[in-house]
Amino acid sequence: MNAPNETPEKAPEKTPEKTTGGPQKKGANGSGRPTTAQIVDRCQALFDDLDFTAVREWKAADPARKVIGYMPVYVPREIIHAGGMLPVGILGGGDQLEVIHGDAYYQSYICRIPRSTVELGVTGRLDFVDGLLFPSICDVIRNLSGMWKLIFPDTYVRYFDVPQNYVDDIGGNYYVNELQELRHGLEAVAGRAIGDDDLRRSIAVYNENRQLTRALYDFRARAPWKAPSAEVYLVLRAGMVLPVEDHNRLLLDYLAAAESEDRALRDNCRIVLQGSFCEQPPLNLIKSIELAGCYIVDDDFMLVNRWLYDDVPLDGDPIVSLSDAFLHRSLETAAKYEPDGARKGAYLIEIVRERAAEGVIFAAPSFCDPALLDRPMLARALSRENIPYIAFKYAENSGQMQPIREQAGTFADSIKLWSDA
Numbered sequence: 272m273n274a275p276n277e278t279p280e281k282a283p284e285k286t287p288e289k290t291t292g293g294p295q296k297k298g299a300n301g302s303g304r305p306t307t308a309q310i311v312d313r314c315q316a317l318f319d320d321l322d323f324t325a326v327r328e329w330k331a332a333d334p335a336r337k338v339i340g341y342m343p344v345y346v347p348r349e350i351i352h353a354g355g356m357l358p359v360g361i362l363g364g365g366d367q368l369e370v371i372h373g374d375a376y377y378q379s380y381i382c383r384i385p386r387s388t389v390e391l392g393v394t395g396r397l398d399f400v401d402g403l404l405f406p407s408i409c410d411v412i413r414n415l416s417g418m419w420k421l422i423f424p425d426t427y428v429r430y431f432d433v434p435q436n437y438v439d440d441i442g443g444n445y446y447v448n449e450l451q452e453l454r455h456g457l458e459a460v461a462g463r464a465i466g467d468d469d470l471r472r473s474i475a476v477y478n479e480n481r482q483l484t485r486a487l488y489d490f491r492a493r494a495p496w497k498a499p500s501a502e503v504y505l506v507l508r509a510g511m512v513l514p515v516e517d518h519n520r521l522l523l524d525y526l527a528a529a530e531s532e533d534r535a536l537r538d539n540c541r542i543v544l545q546g547s548f549c550e551q552p553p554l555n556l557i558k559s560i561e562l563a564g565c566y567i568v569d570d571d572f573m574l575v576n577r578w579l580y581d582d583v584p585l586d587g588d589p590i591v592s593l594s595d596a597f598l599h600r601s602l603e604t605a606a607k608y609e610p611d612g613a614r615k616g617a618y619l620i621e622i623v624r625e626r627a628a629e630g631v632i633f634a635a636p637s638f639c640d641p642a643l644l645d646r647p648m649l650a651r652a653l654s655r656e657n658i659p660y661i662a663f664k665y666a667e668n669s670g671q672m673q674p675i676r677e678q679a680g681t682f683a684d685s686i687k688l689w690s691d692a
């Protein structure tokens with residue numbers, strides 16, 4: 272068992288290395304493919320770069336190129352891609368950004384991501400963004416979309432609503448109209464039509480991205496010591512700023528490298544982490560949980576990668592296909608409305624069983640209504656099944672990992688000693 276005090280505290284602030292996001296260096300493993308260390312170094316540099324240099328370089332390569340940012344949790348990136356534009360995930364400022372101006376726009380008792388996003392905006396770090404989508408997840412994001420319109424009147428801003436009724440001719444009709452409106456809005460930004468064949472090509476490349484992401488999650492669940500969650504996180508986070516075609520190659524390279532490299536198997540328990548779908552936890556929090564003795568074998572980070580859980584069909588009307596996928600083949604999560612109260616938490620039990628997990632860690636941003644309001648119902652569902660859990664909150668800039676390390680370490684010990692789950 273690992274001593275909880277092995278976990279590093281927050282790293283000192285450093286000047287991020289800028290990265291072009293260009294082709295990965297080939298590795299020292301004799302296969303011609305990069306090693307996991309090389310891939311993770313590249314992803315870490317992308318993660319650290321709050322100036323989004325890779326995106327700026329992509330855009331600068333052609334004056335006609337446009338960038339559409341999106342906030343968590345889910346947007347149909349296929350429509351942006353079909354317009355020849357780059358979708359870029361804006362996931363807050365993390366723990367390296369000092370929020371100075373952003374605090375003036377919001378009250379104190381609120382999560383941090385809207386304040387750090389405003390900070391990124393007003394300091395010019397998002398000046399390459401031609402449009403920004405604010406998906407329907409909570410009032411904070413809704414208010415941020417209105418604020419963005421006021422602060423950046425020349426940017427295309429859309430509050431992207433999703434159905435809370437999954438009947439085809441009610442919520443489905445509504446969502447098809449919403450997707451069509453989004454398509455027309457993006458056409459205006461792109462300066463070109465977005466045809467059905469454009470959409471089908473983009474759906475195909477995102478289907479591949481979803482397949483590879485599922486393969487990565489399955490691989491980590493099978494051999495979590497070979498794909499530490501902090502690495503998996505960085506690899507997926509790179510997909511927030513890289514063109515999807517590059518990210519598909521990166522995922523393939525990481526899977527190949529991780530499969531081929533031997534790593535030490537720790538005496539960790541297996542846990543599912545839930546509640547981190549919007550404001551992202553500090554990377555050190557993810558490392559702390561694993562070093563305290565818990566392998567994360569499933570999570571809800573960056574759900575945009577996995578919101579649709581299988582391929583979107585390429586035949587028929589592509590907008591209807593995207594809508595059908597949202598209605599009938601999308602993940603159940605606290606970030607999505609569940610109309611049947613009796614089913615609340617059923618998905619979490621299924622994940623625990625499917626991943627052979629021994630417990631659940633609820634880790635949610637402070638003041639996050641969608642995550643924290645669901646937590647008691649999810650916890651009750653776990654208790655009924657005798658599945659152990661613990662819960663804590665974080666902010667994207669939390670620096671003190673000692674309490675989390677102790678809590679996760681004690682949880683791991685209790686599972687190993689007493690749990691019959």
Ligand code: SF4
Nearest residue numbers: 382409549550639640
């Ligand atoms: S962290 Fe939670 S409350 Fe804050 S913007 Fe995201 S979903 Fe809303």
